[in-house]
Amino acid sequence: MQYPAKVLLAWGEAISGNSDIHQWLMQNGFPELGLTCNALHHVESARDWLMKNGHPHLMALVRGAEGEAKAVQWLDAFGYNYLAQVALGADNDDAAVEKLIKLNQREWAGIALKIRSIKNKIEENNNDMHRISPL
8 A cells, every 4th residue: 555655644634634635635536545534433335435445454444443453463464564553553552653653654653643543532422422421
């Protein structure tokens, strides 16, 4: 999976919620990256699109970031080693982020941290909803 550094930086911004850059990705040949942003927010149609359009590795990244060990194993088994580390890093594994940095893959480390932030915020919001007690 090869993307120019500027595209990875743009993807990071889209992950963080920049809708203008998300639209740019969608309209300029990178719909898989834009839809991965949607998949991170549990949009089923985006998850389906990734699987049906030749991007199971990006769906495995999402699932790995959500804590599915088998998704990370799949990424490693099929040669998506950086994505496996991104998934682990996004799932709060600091050693995986450090490994990406040591491998001079700072853009991928940044993606991991952006996904981590979004994933943790979604989880926190879900936990808050379940903690609300009736009066």
